[in-house]
Structure formats: structure tokens, C-alpha cells
Amino acid sequence: MNLKLHRFSKFLYLVPLFLGFSSYAQNNVVIVDSLTKQLQRLPKNNVSESVYLQTSKGIYETEEDVWFKGYVLDAQHFYPSARxxxxxxxxxxxxxxxVVWEKKYEIENGFVDGHLFLKNELPEGIYTLSAYSAHSADGNxxxxxxxxxxxxxxxxxxxxxVAPIQKDSIVLFTTYPEGGKLVSGIESTLAFKAVNSKGLPVEVLGTLFENNVPLIPFKSSHAGMGGFDFTPDVNKKYHIQLNEPASDKxxxxxxxxxxxKAIHLLxxxxxxxxxxxxxxxxxxxxTIYLRLQMRGIVYGMATDLLKKELxxxxxxxxxxxxxxxxxxxxQNAVPLxxxxVYVNQDQKLAITTELDRSAYTVKEKVKLKIKVTDQNGQSIVAHLGLSVYDELYQNKQDSKNIxxxxxxxxxxxxxxxxxxxxFNEQNKDRKEALNLLMLTxxxxxxxxxxxxxxxxxxxxxxVFDEMEGKVRLKNPNDTVMKKIRNYSKGLMEAIRKTREIRKKGIFVISGDESNGKNFIMTDTTGRFTVGPKELKKxxxxNTYFQLITRKPVNDTPEPKYLINVMDVSFEEINKQRKDKTIFYPISKIVKPNEKVAAPSMDRITINKLKEVVITSKKKFRDKIIGKLDSLARLKDYVCRFNILNCSNHIGEFDNRKPREGQIxxxxxxxPYHYGDRTEAELLARINVAKLEGxxxxxxxxxxxYDEVTITDTAPDYRNTLFWKPDIITNNQGEATIDFFCSDINSLFIxxxxxxSGNGLLGSxxxxxKVGKKVN
Structure with a gap:
């Protein structure tokens, strides 16, 4: 077979392209340009970030903290995103x-250091921890x-x-021609995949028949997938029968x-x-064109004259x-x-770990050295998350990693x-299996x-990083405005414009007032923006927004305003997620000879204390609400006509404080009773808006543990020995970690x-082992 070998040569065009320049290619630069640009402009309409959650372990008990690290990476290049x-x-x-928990967390240069607490009343079962950023969650x-x-x-x-593997008949056996179609007289690969009604793989053994005569025997090689090469003939009839599991279908x-025309990977x-x-x-x-793209970026384009094969x-x-x-x-740029194809599987973040020992006694110190390189062995700076925990809390069926x-x-x-x-290098057939996954x-x-x-x-x-607040008149026709109308018509109009259009100042205050106040302004319509800076405060x-009002000028009182900040982020998430399908890896089938981890026989039984709830007379969450409560109490008054909170006599000198029980x-x-005001009532009364930070x-x-604390007789029941989401290696790609074992005698994972900063991923x-004695 005489095949023409066409090689790509380097050429710079918008992005690094490999463009084969023959006489044909030079005559078709316009098509090459079009095929490149038409794809690369599309991802601009797509989301630009992808989020991954790493947790401290896979199985938790109630009354524990779930520690997690969020990776917010650029969707195309996988480097940490700052958007x-x-x-x-x-x-x-x-x-x-x-939903049993929903909170906002700060993203710092593409990473999140977070935790949440599992309340005791949570039912046992499977839960989904999900995350959304402004540039990762797409409504479409x-x-x-x-x-x-x-x-x-x-x-x-x-x-x-071990849970038994349930027998199930095959409900779907599908063939996948390489390139999308079979062409008579051209050899190509025919891949196949077999699954049961639950989507789990089924290993099969079968035969391809040509005109009812056995032609090619085959069997699956990984996860119900397999493939074989053959040259189809349009004038002949083909079918497949399975011998294992036996079926007449x-x-x-x-x-x-x-x-x-057909394409075949050699x-x-x-x-x-x-x-x-x-x-x-x-x-x-x-003339044909061959384009290679990855994640919306064109990395290669070749063109040549196809006669028979090349x-x-x-x-x-x-x-x-x-x-x-x-x-x-x-030649007309129509896809055929x-x-x-999965490429460059060895291009990765290589992480190696070295323990100072293979086994430790209880409460002993562990020293761990971490080394990170690229695929060429060059040291590299990386942002890592590390967890060390009792193997009993490992979910071995969850095969998801970064x-x-x-x-x-x-x-x-x-x-x-x-x-x-x-991605497990111990699986020697992983590259062949990955190729079958690409085909099927x-x-x-x-x-x-x-x-x-x-x-x-x-x-x-x-969702959005920023939210909108709004200041508006409480009621343009209230008593204050009636007073304004007592002035001349021209002056009234001037005052109206001054009151309704002028920008307003707002104090931004943290819940405990420890960070002082920030100052923001509304626009002329009363709108203002709340962003990460305010959430951080x-x-x-909570973050509080206090409208700044001024004292009356020339007996012209300030109209009453309302301030409001709405955060509907989780409402929108809940509305959107019902229309979306969560794609999550199918759990690995546990084989009968694989034992699931069991607690060590001498594991200490932990008796949990009953939950203690501390209550107080005032259920205020922070100092600001307590302060507002005091201010609200002070703001109640009775005018000289014995009217409670009379709107016609606001701030007059002879107003007096109301007395408990008086009418x-x-x-x-x-009868007057101050009573307990809710947070909402207090905020409305003092005209302050609140937003959870x-x-x-x-x-x-x-x-x-040191020489003193090592003798402490109090038992140490920690099943998670160490969690650190922000390990950053030095220029030599190294980091050293120390932590101490607990009293749990077990195997730890x-x-x-x-x-890395340039998007290399690794794990x-x-x-x-930890025991009372080291063997």
C-alpha cells in the first residue's frame, strides 16, 4: 500500500497552528482561516470557568465539619481563574x-477554603455538595x-x-463506527458498548456475521467496551450475535x-x-482539510490533495x-x-509523597515530604489540597478526582x-481503554x-458577583410631602428634584462593627451596587447598609426613604437546577472478592453528648441588631396631644417617652408594650438593610503533642488527622508537612x-498504619 505521508509544519496564526503548506494549502488559506475562526469565536458565548470540589473525605458523621476546597479554573486552559x-x-x-445548607464563600485567586457543619438532625443518606460561580453556571x-x-x-x-452484584439482562448493545459512518470498501474500526438497564457495563463475547456466516469473533476488553477492524461491503448483510451473555437477539x-471518505487512527x-x-x-x-481542536481552540490544520489514501x-x-x-x-469545508482522540496523557502534574515511616504509634508525629514536577521532571510551583483520614471514611466507589x-x-x-x-498508572491497559471510551x-x-x-x-x-440595592421614597404623598406642598409651586418643584434625584450616601457596616464603616453612593435613581468588598466586610x-439622612434645612423636612438590598442568588439556583441533569461518575462495581473497609476491632466507641441549645432573652445575631433594638426603643415617643409616634410632630421638643401599660x-x-421586635421589624424601623456576608x-x-501533652489521658478520637487546602510548593516544587496521629488504631489514607499556574493537573x-505498637 503506497501511502502519502503528510506532515504538519509549525505556523503561527491567531493561536499556534500546525499548517501543512503544499501548493494546495496555499490556494486554500481562506478556507483554513474560516474553519479556524468559526470555531474559536463560539466559546466566547460559552461559560469561562469550571468548578471542582475536593472534600476532606467521602463519608461523614453528623455533628462533623465538611472541609472542602473549591477550584475555580479557566474552562479552556485549566489555570486558576481570577474572574x-x-x-x-x-x-x-x-x-x-x-437544600439543607446554602452559603456564599469568597473565591481568592481561583480557590475557596470552605467548611460547613452537619447538624445532628440530618437524615442518613447520600447528599450532593454543589457549587456555582458567576462565570461557571450557565442558564442555557x-x-x-x-x-x-x-x-x-x-x-x-x-x-x-459486600453488596452482591445484581444480575441484569442487557438492554442496550450499540455499535459506533469510527468517524461516524462505515464506508463500503474502506477499512475502519467498529467499536461497541454493552450496558444493562442501570447503565452499568456488561462484559460480552460475540460474533460479527456476514451474510449469516461467522466473520469476526470479538469480546469486550474494558467496561463493556471493545472494537475490531473490518472492511464492510455495502452489497452484503451484517449482524451481531452475543454468546456471553447468551442471547438469541x-x-x-x-x-x-x-x-x-473515512478517517482511521493509525x-x-x-x-x-x-x-x-x-x-x-x-x-x-x-482537496481535504483536517482540523484538530481541543476545548474550542484550534491547535492544528492540514490540507492536501486526496487521491486514494494519505x-x-x-x-x-x-x-x-x-x-x-x-x-x-x-473542499467546500463540509464536515465528512x-x-x-485523547492525547498527551503523560502531560501532567506529577505529585510524589514520601513519609518518614510506613507505620506509627498512636499520637506520634508524621513527617511528609511533597515533590511536584511536570512530565519532564522539572520542578514546578503548584497549589495543592491535602487530607489525611481513617480509611473507614473513604468512599471507594466514588472514582472522581481532579x-x-x-x-x-x-x-x-x-x-x-x-x-x-x-488515570491510574497501575492499569496497564488504560490508554487502550481510553481510546475505546473516545470511540463509544x-x-x-x-x-x-x-x-x-x-x-x-x-x-x-x-448568579452574579454583584447585587443591586435601591433607595426610594417611602411614599411620595406622605405627610412630609404635604408639608413641602405648602411652599410656592416653583420652590416645591425644586425641593422635589433635590429630594428625589440627588445621590444618596450609604454607610456599609460589618455585623460586629470591628471593621469600621465604608461609604458608598447611589446613582441619581437611588440604585447602588453591592459586591465582593461588601460581602467580605x-x-x-451580616453586612448592614445604613442610609445617611440630613437634618432639615429651612424647616424643610427630609422625605422618608426605604433602603433595600435583595439577594435572590439561591432562589435562582433552585429554580435553574431543577431543569439540569447532574452528570456524575457511575460508581465502580465492587467485585465479590473485594472487601469493604471495616472498623478495627479495638476501635474506641465514641458516645456523643446530647446537643445543648443555649437560649437568651434577646435572639439577636450580632451587635448591630442589638444596637438597632436600643435605637428603636428610643425612637418611640408621644406628642403633646397624647398620640403615639405622631407623624405630625416628629422631633419636637415637648415629645416624651411612652410608658409601659399606658394607653x-x-x-x-x-396598652403600650415595647415587646420583642424581630430583626425585620428593627431594620425597617431604623431604615437599615441587611445582607448575609x-x-x-x-x-x-x-x-x-509534646513532652507534656503526650501524657494527657484524654482520648483523641480524630478520624481526620490533617486537612490543608492551601499548600503551595516552593520554586523547587517541594513542601514539608507535619501532623500528629490520634488514638484511633487503623489504616489511614x-x-x-x-x-499548577499553567493548568497542569495532578493527584x-x-x-x-497507626497502632499502639509498631511492628
């Missing part, structure tokens, strides 16, 4: 779809990925049995085109990928790790065939079975496919994940 400033986080009970999207599944229990249970294969190495482009006999020679080599030097889409176009999330789950529509398998998932499920981007259209955010509590005019004959930060408790894990 969004606020992360909106919810915890949802899966069984009831009820039907899919949602920024989620982490957590299992919550009252008390950790002993698990000594005959499955048709994809339709065979009588003629056309090889995928560290240096390059090779494609064979072929067309049917009898078709005239034609081979194109695409160097991978300047292409990041991930799913790439290769599309074959005809497309294929997904690499599988960003490189697979968020790139393909649909739920992927056990995606972490493809189909390019139409690629999020960055051109057709998908067009269908999505202009996106609109669900109220961190751990005054205007009170409906009811960022949820407060909390430092993870680290026990330190360490999980570490992170990202690693380690384990060690």
Missing part, C-alpha cells in the same frame, strides 16, 4: 431534593458538573459484607455508505498521532493533555467525518463509568463540539490534589 469572586455552595439531600446549559457526592451517617457502621450494525504516541484518510474508488481527487501526522508538542476532536472536511473531573467528566455529556481508572462516547457528546456550541448559543449567568455574619391615641386602645472561615484543628495518594 469570579463569589462561590455559591449548596448541600442537597438526594432522596428528598431538599442542560448539564451540571460541579458536584461532589457525600455519604452521611449518624455513626460510622461496620461493613463486613440479532443486533444490526451501523448503515454502510456505498461511497465516501497510532497515538507521546510525540504524535497518525491518521489515514481514504476515499472510495471512483471518486475524483479532491497519512497525516500531527505532532503533539504544543498540545495539552485532554480530549481532542479531529474533523475531516471536504469526526473522531475524538483529573477525571476536568479532563473527562466535564468534557463529555453523559455519566462515565469509573473515570479514575483511565462519540464526538457529538463532546461538550466543545461545534454543533453543541452553536446549539447552546449565548449563555447567561445564573460581613464575613462570618395612647393612635394605638387602637391597646461570606460564610466565615475556620481553621482546621491540629493537635500537637492521604489524598492530595492540585493544579496522588498514600497510606500508613
Amino acid at each position: 469570579s469572586k463569589t462561590l455559591f455552595v449548596q448541600l442537597i439531600e438526594d432522596k428528598t431534593d431538599q 446549559a442542560k448539564e451540571f458538573y460541579a458536584a461532589k457526592k457525600l455519604e452521611i451517617q449518624k455513626t460510622i457502621k461496620r461493613k463486613t459484607t 440479532m443486533y444490526d450494525i451501523a448503515t454502510i455508505e456505498p461511497s465516501g 497510532g497515538n504516541t507521546k510525540e504524535a498521532v497518525f491518521f489515514k484518510i481514504a476515499q472510495s474508488d471512483g471518486l475524483k481527487e479532491e 497519512v497525516i501526522k500531527i505532532p503533539l508538542t504544543d498540545i495539552p493533555q485532554g480530549i481532542s476532536e479531529v474533523t475531516l472536511f471536504d 467525518a469526526e473522531r475524538l 483529573k477525571s473531573h476536568y479532563l473527562l467528566s466535564t468534557q463529555l455529556k453523559g455519566n462515565i463509568y469509573d473515570p479514575a481508572y483511565y 462516547q462519540g464526538w457529538r457528546n463532546y461538550v466543545w463540539n461545534e454543533d453543541n456550541l452553536k446549539l447552546q448559543g449565548n449563555s447567561f449567568p445564573i 460581613g464575613e462570618g455574619g 395612647y391615641e393612635g394605638a387602637g386602645g391597646i 461570606y460564610y466565615g472561615k475556620k481553621v482546621f484543628y491540629e493537635t500537637v 492521604g489524598n492530595i490534589e492540585g493544579v 496522588d495518594n498514600f497510606e500508613f
Whole structure:
């Protein structure tokens, strides 16, 4: 077979392109330019951030803190994003779809250090922790990925049995032609996938028949997927029968085109990928174009004259790790065939960990050295999150990590079975399995496919970093305005303009007043903006907005105003999420010979104290509300005509304070009683608006044992020994961590994940034993 080898050569055009310059390519620069630009302008309408949540463990007990780290990364390049400033986080009970927690957290240079408390009254079950930023949550999207599944229990249970694998008949066996179609007379790969009614993979053994004669035996090689090469003939009939599991059903294969062009992957190495482009006999020679794009960025474009067959080599030097889409176009830029290829799997953040020992005694100090390099062994600065916890709290069926999330789950529509398998270097067949996933998932499920981007259209955010406040007249026709009308008509109009259009000043105050006051102004319509700066001021509590009023001038009183700040972020989230499908990895099937972790026999039983609720006479959350309560009490008055809070005598010298139990005019004959005012009543009375700030930060408790504290007889029941979401390696790519073991005698797991400034992703894990004696 004589194949023409067409090589890409480097060429700079908007983005780094590899453009093969033959005489044909030079004559078709316009088409090359069009195919590049038409794709690269589409992602501008798409969301620009992607969120991932790393938690301190996978299984929690009530009355524990869930520690989490939020990664807010650029959706195309995976480097930390500085666009969004606020992360909106919810915890949802899966069984009831009820939100049990929702708070706002500050995003600092693309990262969030967060926690939430699990109340004792929470039912046991599976919960979803989800997160939204202003540039990650798209109202038009039907899919949602920024989620982490957590299992919550009252008390950790002993698990000594393995749930049996349920037998299920195959409900779907599907074939996937490479490139999207089979062409008569052209060899290509026919991939297949078998799943049961629950979407779980089924391993199969079967045969391809040609005119009812066995032609090719085959079997699945990973997760119900497999494939084989063959040359179809449009004049013959084909079907597939499965021997295992045994079935009499005959499955048709994809339709065979009588003629056309096809694309076939010949090889995928560290240096390059090779494609064979072929067309049917009898078709005239034609200029073709081959485009390689990843996450909406065109990295390569080749063009040449196709006579019968040719081979194109695409160097991978300047292409990041991930799913790439290769599309074959005809001379009129019409797409003929497309294929997904996973490239540069070795291009990653390599994280290695080294413990000073493999086993420790209870309460002993652990020293951990971390080293981070790129795929070439060069030291690199990275932002890492590390958790060390009792293996009993590990959810072994959850195969989601930072690499599988960003490189697979968020790139393909649909739920992927056990995606972490493809990034575990212990799985020697992972590259072949990943190629089958690309074939059976189909390019139409690629999020960055051109057709998908067009269908999505202009996106609109669900939440915003900034909210709008509004100052308005309480009632333009109130008593104050009546007084204004007593002036001459011209003066009244001037005063009206002064009162209604003039910009207003507002004090911004934190809940405990420790941060002082900020000052903001409204526009001429009374509108003002509340952003991250104001939410930061109220961190751990509330931010208050106090309208600044002035004293009357020339007996012209100030009209009454109302100030309001509305945060409807979570209302919008709750409305939108009902229309979205959460794509989450399908749990790995636990095989009968795999034992689930059980508590150590000598594990100490923890008796939890009953919850103690402290109540007070005044249920005010912070000092500001208490102060407002005092001010409200002072603002009650009785005028000289014995009228309670008379609007005609505001601020007059002979007003007096009301007395408890006395009856005054205007009170409906009811004896005066100050009573307990709600927060809403106090805020309305004093004309102050309130907005909940960022949820407060909390430092993870680290026990330190020295010569004195090591003899402490109080038991240490910590099942999470260490949590640190903000480890930053030095210029040598190194970091050293120290922590202490607890009294729990068990196997402990360490999980570490992170990202570099240029978007390399990595993860690693380690384990060690803790016991009363070290063997």
C-alpha cells in the first residue's frame, strides 16, 4: 500500500497552528482561516470557568465539619481563574431534593477554603455538595458538573459484607463506527458498548456475521467496551450475535455508505498521532482539510490533495493533555467525518509523597515530604489540597478526582463509568481503554463540539458577583410631602428634584462593627451596587447598609426613604437546577472478592453528648441588631396631644417617652408594650438593610503533642488527622508537612490534589498504619 505521508509544519496564526503548506494549502488559506475562526469565536458565548470540589473525605458523621476546597479554573486552559469572586455552595439531600445548607464563600485567586457543619438532625443518606460561580453556571446549559457526592451517617457502621452484584439482562448493545459512518470498501474500526438497564457495563463475547456466516469473533476488553477492524461491503448483510451473555437477539450494525471518505487512527504516541484518510474508488481527487481542536481552540490544520489514501501526522508538542476532536472536511469545508482522540496523557502534574515511616504509634508525629514536577521532571510551583483520614471514611466507589473531573467528566455529556481508572498508572491497559471510551462516547457528546456550541448559543449567568440595592421614597404623598406642598409651586418643584434625584450616601457596616464603616453612593435613581468588598466586610455574619439622612434645612423636612438590598442568588439556583441533569461518575462495581473497609476491632466507641441549645432573652445575631433594638426603643415617643409616634410632630421638643401599660391615641386602645421586635421589624424601623456576608472561615484543628501533652489521658478520637487546602510548593516544587496521629488504631489514607499556574493537573495518594505498637 503506497501511502502519502503528510506532515504538519509549525505556523503561527491567531493561536499556534500546525499548517501543512503544499501548493494546495496555499490556494486554500481562506478556507483554513474560516474553519479556524468559526470555531474559536463560539466559546466566547460559552461559560469561562469550571468548578471542582475536593472534600476532606467521602463519608461523614453528623455533628462533623465538611472541609472542602473549591477550584475555580479557566474552562479552556485549566489555570486558576481570577474572574469570579463569589462561590455559591449548596448541600442537597438526594432522596428528598431538599437544600439543607446554602452559603456564599469568597473565591481568592481561583480557590475557596470552605467548611460547613452537619447538624445532628440530618437524615442518613447520600447528599450532593454543589457549587456555582458567576462565570461557571450557565442558564442555557442542560448539564451540571460541579458536584461532589457525600455519604452521611449518624455513626460510622461496620461493613463486613459486600453488596452482591445484581444480575441484569442487557438492554442496550450499540455499535459506533469510527468517524461516524462505515464506508463500503474502506477499512475502519467498529467499536461497541454493552450496558444493562442501570447503565452499568456488561462484559460480552460475540460474533460479527456476514451474510449469516461467522466473520469476526470479538469480546469486550474494558467496561463493556471493545472494537475490531473490518472492511464492510455495502452489497452484503451484517449482524451481531452475543454468546456471553447468551442471547438469541440479532443486533444490526451501523448503515454502510456505498461511497465516501473515512478517517482511521493509525497510532497515538507521546510525540504524535497518525491518521489515514481514504476515499472510495471512483471518486475524483479532491482537496481535504483536517482540523484538530481541543476545548474550542484550534491547535492544528492540514490540507492536501486526496487521491486514494494519505497519512497525516500531527505532532503533539504544543498540545495539552485532554480530549481532542479531529474533523475531516471536504473542499467546500463540509464536515465528512469526526473522531475524538485523547492525547498527551503523560502531560501532567506529577505529585510524589514520601513519609518518614510506613507505620506509627498512636499520637506520634508524621513527617511528609511533597515533590511536584511536570512530565519532564522539572520542578514546578503548584497549589495543592491535602487530607489525611481513617480509611473507614473513604468512599471507594466514588472514582472522581481532579483529573477525571476536568479532563473527562466535564468534557463529555453523559455519566462515565469509573473515570479514575483511565488515570491510574497501575492499569496497564488504560490508554487502550481510553481510546475505546473516545470511540463509544462519540464526538457529538463532546461538550466543545461545534454543533453543541452553536446549539447552546449565548449563555447567561445564573448568579452574579454583584447585587443591586435601591433607595426610594417611602411614599411620595406622605405627610412630609404635604408639608413641602405648602411652599410656592416653583420652590416645591425644586425641593422635589433635590429630594428625589440627588445621590444618596450609604454607610456599609460589618455585623460586629470591628471593621469600621465604608461609604458608598447611589446613582441619581437611588440604585447602588453591592459586591465582593461588601460581602467580605460581613464575613462570618451580616453586612448592614445604613442610609445617611440630613437634618432639615429651612424647616424643610427630609422625605422618608426605604433602603433595600435583595439577594435572590439561591432562589435562582433552585429554580435553574431543577431543569439540569447532574452528570456524575457511575460508581465502580465492587467485585465479590473485594472487601469493604471495616472498623478495627479495638476501635474506641465514641458516645456523643446530647446537643445543648443555649437560649437568651434577646435572639439577636450580632451587635448591630442589638444596637438597632436600643435605637428603636428610643425612637418611640408621644406628642403633646397624647398620640403615639405622631407623624405630625416628629422631633419636637415637648415629645416624651411612652410608658409601659399606658394607653395612647393612635394605638387602637391597646396598652403600650415595647415587646420583642424581630430583626425585620428593627431594620425597617431604623431604615437599615441587611445582607448575609461570606460564610466565615475556620481553621482546621491540629493537635500537637509534646513532652507534656503526650501524657494527657484524654482520648483523641480524630478520624481526620490533617486537612490543608492551601499548600503551595516552593520554586523547587517541594513542601514539608507535619501532623500528629490520634488514638484511633487503623489504616489511614492521604489524598492530595492540585493544579499548577499553567493548568497542569495532578493527584496522588498514600497510606500508613497507626497502632499502639509498631511492628
